[in-house]
Amino acid sequence: MVKAGNNLANIKAKLYNQAVTNVMQKVGMPVKNKLVNQFVSPKTYYNYLKNEVIVVKDLTFVQKGEEKYLAIICSMILSRYAYLQYFTNMSRSLKMKLPHGNSNSVDTTAIEIAKKYGPKMLFKVTKTNMTNYKRIKDLI
Template sequence: MNNKSVTLKASEETRSTIKKNYIQYASPFKGEYIIFKALKNGLIITAYENKKGEFFKIIFSGNHALEEALKYDVNATYNIPKKVVVEKWLDEGPQIGSDEVGVGDLLLPMIVVSAYVSKEDVIELKRLGIHDSKKMSDETILKIGPLLCQKFAFSKLTLPNAKMSDEVLKGENLNTLKAKMHNRALLNLKKKFPIVKNIYIDQFVSENTYYKYLKNEKEILSDLVFKTKGESSFPSIALA
């Protein structure tokens, strides 16, 4: 069971809507200030009375807590326990990073995304629980994906499966295609944020081999930092 929780400050209207939507899962409760509690497949919703006359506090905890909370507040994020030290990335300053998906999957396109992260963005990424997408549920990714696209700057390149197959049949190396897409995606953001010095890439080949793949490109972004499993080391790669 997921132990993370999300706290919402809800108006009377939102509180009523939440209670209506989960009334069939209502559960007995104890507590001086609790006014409603529901249990749904490992998800716990607890509503507290409005003591100060402003907002009701509603806590979503357990399975799919963030996904459910986002239905009522698009800015909902995981609570960060005060006594828990949040795992730190190797660099939490302004940066650009890139990663890819779809490589090796015959049914999906190859997609490369680069993302820009400021120092302030790192705080938000931690609040959203983003560190390594491989450790996040599909439901969470699908829910917060649109929010990330609105809040953060990124460049996305897609190579359709048919085009990728054609290139391979012509003798093109998949890693060459990947390197060219990473280079272009990173260049796109570097031009938008020219003062950014730290640029990271999730390493899939050696640095020398990567640049060999790009030898015929008109523009090549150099001075990259290559890191295997980079999503665990740099927030820009984790976001990408």
């Protein structure tokens, strides 16, 4: 998605929309209240989704929703768990611990991955729109 020119907010909007769509399909009946944690204005959110086939409408955007609604904090916990599981599985597949953040160990590990598996693998394990990715790219 980053390669396609999407910024973090654009990617987040698409992921939120897909998550809400998935939940509504699983529930299998109308959902009265659809809450999302607000990270951009509703106008910008829907603008990011203008090319999507399915767009969930009638959302309630809540600033700092994790402080107000249990559903939002639960969704944040579940998404964090999925993220950590992805990293654990990727670490296992690559047979190395993947560090987080923007440190020298991240750069060193990314260079090692690029040398061992090819630079394209970095798209699966790094945020390619971050500054350390640009440093890494210059070093490989």
